[in-house]
Amino acid sequence: MARSFLVFAIITFFTSTGNYAQDSTSVRISEGWEFLKGDLGGIWEAVRPAEKGSPEAVPVWETVSLPHSFNAEDAVDPDVNYYQGPGWYRTQLEIDNPFPGGRILLRFEGAGQKTEVYVYTTRVGEHVGGYDEWTVDITEAVEAFRKTADYGSRFEGRVPVAIRCDNSRDLEMIPSDMSDFNLYGGIYRYLNLVYAPEVSAENIFVRAETDVKGKLGKLDIRARFHDPLKVNEATVHIRLLDPSGKHIGKYEKKLEGLAGKVPLWETVVKKPELWSPGSPNLYTVEVEVETKGGTARYSEKAGFRHFEFVEKGPFRLNGERLLLRGTHRHEDHAGVANAMTDEQMREEMLLMKEMGINFIRLGHYQQSRTILNLCDSLGILVWEEIPWCRGGLGGDIYKEQARRMLTNMIEQHYNHPSVIIWGLGNENDWPGDFAEFDKAAIRGFMSELNDLSHTLDPSRKTAIRRCDFCKDIVDVYSPSIWAGWYRGIYTEYKQVSRKEFEKVNHFLHVEWGGDSHARRHSENPDKILGRITTGEGADERQGDASLYGGTARVSKDGDWSESYICNLIDWHLKEQETMPWLTGTAYWPFKDFSTPLRPENPVPYVNQKGVVERDFTKKEAFYVFQSYWTDIPMAHIYGHSWPVRWGDEGEQKMIKVYSNCDEAELFVNGKSRGIKKRNSRDFPAAGLRWMVVPEPGKNEVKVIARKGRQTVTDSVSFRYQTAKWKAPARMELTIEKEENDTVTVGVRVYDKDGIACLDARNFVRFSLTGDGKLLDNRGTSAGSRKVQLYNGRAVINVRKHGGRSVISVKAEGIPTAFLDLKGEAE
Structure with a gap:
């Protein structure tokens, strides 16, 4: 086994942790790991001596x-079911605990879905649940191994650690495999080696409250301690810093008795600086836990805010109405699945903020501490939920996991001012995992979880989405409303929403929209309506996501174009105002x-409802949201990924501009087509649309938009095709772009007369032979070897590796096409 090292920065002072307390000597163990996909005959196979070869x-x-x-x-490999089973990780740790008599901990930020931990051959811990944080104390196992001969000889003073993760299907676990997302396996979040004194904080709970007008803030600080040696006493030192970093309070207390949730300090802050999406002010609480064995240091963030869901009314934050403008997040990304780095998560949340959101539902499970920290600092309100999702209700083991994950989620993310709702479930009216679907039992368990949530945290609300027979149990309810996608048409949105609003005391609409195949556009997107x-x-019903059978619905019979989804979103946003x-x-x-539930989508195994692709490539819909939800001047001409439009010669075509500016002037081929004033009631594009007659061939379009004294511009070009096409008869491959060692290869479909088939x-299916590699299995419109054409074309990237390759593309009923990547077509 290769020698491994502990890498990443050692956190030498205060660490912001999102409430799972992490002390002053914490190391992320990121490098030096080996992985085996599959199972072992036993733990000895992970540590036994063996020479390579x-x-x-x-x-x-x-x-x-x-x-x-x-x-x-493999989650997006078009030809296989994704792997569900065991996998092993192993490394060797160089351990040097600076605390005499201290503890050695492994802190998992998330591993899926069942996990076992071994030090050498000793099993030191296990965890069931793929989304919450958890800790294993390996102190005694490390000390025992150090007494063996292998420690100093074969392992040269390092400690072997092996971890078995398992995401096998299991009906007695949540979430259900019927859920519309993958139940990933692996150590997919960061793993930390933590050195702690004999007494350390396991959780620090900071409750910050204020009145409606924010005149007085109350701070209540408590802690749960890790005290395996039963020291049972410690001295705590607490400092409070305001958002600018100024010290505004301190406290010291000697503790005699460390069991349970121990009160530390209650204090008040006069006229606190309030937390809000526009001003996410964060106070800092620094805590030191001192014993004879050393001092552990912690840092937690807190924010003062007051929120209210008005009965039969709107949402208020700090006494003022705030329209929650939100989206959702799954832990999922091209090339890594759910194993996203801090940098990727930060990029994603900054993109959301750029789009204009002030609210997010984290679906459908507890998410990374990094995400919650970003929501705090960026000013994004949060609904976070446990993964009780679809399938029904299992037995005692099933229910105990749900209780444990709800408790962990609330306690681990308790301090975040961004969190306003704890979600108890999703689509719990969806049967299938068990022979019996007992609504009364589901209601009973939902009530139990609701009571548990309020006991653990009386300051937040509870909520569920889409389980009408439980809607009276929780504080806030979201019904299923998919106007214009699974049922109905999008112009019914307000009427249907008002009807559902009247049925509950506190209504919040989460989940709406529809799929769009990136780069596909339409000249008549609303024809299906x-x-x-x-x-x-406009509710979603079981089977509505199917592409076959049933009544006519946009989700099955529509064109899945970006053009249609932009209209749907545009209508919803203008109505919400x-x-x-x-x-x-x-x-x-x-x-x-x-x-795993959508193998036949245009990008197989991908839910394509996002406003960005799986690799952060923006779709056109991103800019529709910006035009309604942001203040920084912006203007975007629809169709940046629409290279060829079509129609009759002399036919008028609509050109839309999405902008938050007061007015905009459009230029086509250098000639002004007039100035339009923005009016959000004027659908589509808030009145910023022009009917123009494109010239056959190339057209250049530019917009100049003005907001006060500020001016922004945007431009696109497209070719206008008037020739009519027949059935696809041949394909042609070309190199569209070449950058360093990577080439973008495009395929276009033509009829027998050589006319591009723009609705094909x-x-x-792309294939490659030679020295290069297809950059596929990304789950994107340009990163899947099997993909449905968008406007008669598709692209994929190839890394040449400095050599020669031949790429081919085939489609049923059309001759296969080939291209030598040195440029010689065959």
């Missing part, structure tokens, strides 16, 4: 870094994500 070296381990997912690529039955509600009773909504979701939706 010998029979005993089998099975072969691969070198990986953490975070790491089993399913980084004439076939849809109206007046029967005229609903004074509305608490808010959350679009589902921000980013496309993988799911054939599935095509």
Whole structure:
């Protein structure tokens, strides 16, 4: 086994942790790991001596870094079911605890879905639940191993650690495998080696409250301690810093008795600086826990804010109405699955903020501490929920996991001022995992979870989405409303929402929108609406996501174009501005994500409802949200990824501009087409639309938009095709872009006369032979070897590795096409 090292920064002073207390000597163990996909015959196989190349070296381990997912690529591989089973990780730790008589801890920020931990051959801990944080104390096992001969000889003073993760299907676990997302396996969040004194804080709870007008803030600080040696006494020192870093209070207390949740300090802050999306002011609480064995140091953030869901009315924050403008997030990204780095998570949340959100639902499980910290600092209100999602209700083991995960989520994210709602479930009206679907039992357990949540945290609300027979139990309810996608048409949105609003005391609409195949556009996107039955509600029903059978619905019969989804979003957003009773909504979701339930989508195994692709590539819908939700001047001409438009010669075509500016002037081929004033009631594009007659061939379009004295511009070009096409007859591959060692290869479909088929939706499959590699299994429109055409074309990237390759593309009923990547077509 290769020698491994502890890397990443050692946190030498205060660490902001999101309430799972982490002390002053914490190391992220990211490098030096080996991984084996599959199972071992026993723990001895992970640690037994073996020379490379010998029979005993089998099975072969691969070198990986953490975070790491089993399913980084196979989750979106179009030809396989994603792997669900065991996998092993191993490393050797150099351990040097600076605290005499101190503790050695392994702190997992998340591992899926069942995990066992070994020090050498000793099993030191296990955990069930793929989304919460947990800790294993390995002190005694390390000391025992150090007494063996292997410690000083074969392992040269290092400690072998092996971890088994398992995401096998299990009906007695949450979430259900019927859920519309992957249940990933692996150590997919960061793993920390923590050195602690004999007494340390396991959790620090900071409750910050204020009155409606923010005149007086109350701070209540408590802690739960890790005291395995029963020292049972310590001295705590606490300092309070305001958002500018100024010390405004301190306290010292000697504790005699460390069991349970121990009160530390209650204090008041006069006229606190309030936390809000516009001013996310954060106070800092520094805590030192001192014993004879050393001092552990912690830092927690807190924010003072007052929120209220007005009965039969809107949402108020700090006494003023705030329309919640939200979206959703799954832990999922191209090339890594759920094993996202801090940098990737930060990029994602900054993109959401750039789009204009002030609210997010974290679906459908507890998410990374990094995300919650970013929500605090960026000013994003949070609904976070446990993964009781679909399938029904299991037995005692099932229910105990749900209770434990709810407790962990609340206690570990208790301090975050961004959190306003604890979610208890999602689509719990969806049967299938068990022979019996007992609504009364589900109601009973939902009530139990609701009571548990309020006991653990009386300051937040509870909520569920889509389980009408439990809607009276929780504080806030979201019904299923998918106007214009699964049922109905999007112009029914306000009417349906008002009807559902009247049924509950506190209404919040989470999950709306629809799928869009990135880079696909339409000249007549709303044509499908004439076939849809109206007046029967807009709820999603079991089977509606299927692409086959049932009544006409946009989700099955629509064109899945960006053009249609932009119209749907545009209508929803302009209506939300005229609903004074509305608490808010959350679009589902921000980013496309993988799911085992959608193998036949245009990008196989991908839910394509995001406003950005799985690799952060923005779709056109991103700019529709910006035009309603942001203040910094922006203007975006629809169709940046629409290279060819079509129609008759002399036919008028609509050009839309999404902008938050007061007015905009459009230029087509250098000629002004007039100035339009923005009016959010004027659908589509808030009145910023022009009917123009494109010239056959190339057209250049530019907009100049003005907001006060500020001016912004945008431009696009497109080719206008008037020739009519017949059925697809041939394909042609070309190199569209070449950058360093990577080439973008595009395929276009033509009829027998060589006319581009701009509405072709054939599935095509790319293959490669030679020295290069297809950059596929990304789950994006440009990163899947099997993909449905968008406007008769598709692209994929190839890394040449400095050599020669031949790429091919095939489609049913059309001759296969080839391209030598040195440029010679065959």
